[in-house]
Amino acid sequence: MAKYRKLGKTSSQRKALLRNQVTALIYNGKIVTTEARAKEVRKLAERIITKAIKEKDNYEEVTIQAKVPRKDKDGKRVKEVVDGKKVTVYDVVDKTIKKDLPSRLHARREMMKVLYPVKDVPKEAAGRKKNTKKVDLVAKLFDEIAPKYVGRNGGYTRIVKIGQRKGDGALEVLLELV
Numbered sequence: 001m002a003k004y005r006k007l008g009k010t011s012s013q014r015k016a017l018l019r020n021q022v023t024a025l026i027y028n029g030k031i032v033t034t035e036a037r038a039k040e041v042r043k044l045a046e047r048i049i050t051k052a053i054k055e056k057d058n059y060e061e062v063t064i065q066a067k068v069p070r071k072d073k074d075g076k077r078v079k080e081v082v083d084g085k086k087v088t089v090y091d092v093v094d095k096t097i098k099k100d101l102p103s104r105l106h107a108r109r110e111m112m113k114v115l116y117p118v119k120d121v122p123k124e125a126a127g128r129k130k131n132t133k134k135v136d137l138v139a140k141l142f143d144e145i146a147p148k149y150v151g152r153n154g155g156y157t158r159i160v161k162i163g164q165r166k167g168d169g170a171l172e173v174l175l176e177l178v
Contacts, residue, residue: 004043005036018044023116025157026137026145030176032162038175042157044114045177049156051107052146058104061096068093104142111138145177 007014021041024031026048033041067090070078079086100108118135121128149156160174 005040007036007040019114019116022048022114023118023137025175025177026115026141027118027135030174032172032174034165035159035161035171035173038159038173041175042159046154046156048111048114048141049145049149050154051110052141053149055104055107056142056146056150058101059098060101062099063094063096065092066095067091108138108142111141149178 022044025045070089070091072078078089080089115137119132120135121132158176158178162172162174165172
């Protein structure tokens, strides 16, 4: 018995396909794909979510001092002239950040091996680089998804059969986070 499905692709194509679909599943909460692909994506997604659950509380909060640019009422940076040059004025602010402990850092990096970086584009700025934001899927896993599944031992995803695809007759399914 094989350990995994080859999905009719070379190893690099298969890896890229599965990474892409796992990323889409974590970002959107559900995807529509074929049954064979869904079963492979489920394996990867469940491993990632299990890591997130185990390491979700494994951090320490640290207070640091950060320099933040001072802004006026319009949200623009305040500048003052020093030695004939315009220089931005900074304020020192105390910030509390989460510092990962070594095991959580390792889990974060393992997840980043699988998940692609995602950019969120607002609808009004579609097709432009302006106002796009990087989405931190690993933070989403730790902060939103892992707390939902704390008391659960596996089975974080559900496969619902939709029917056959019109073009090639492949069985389509909906893979979603429970």
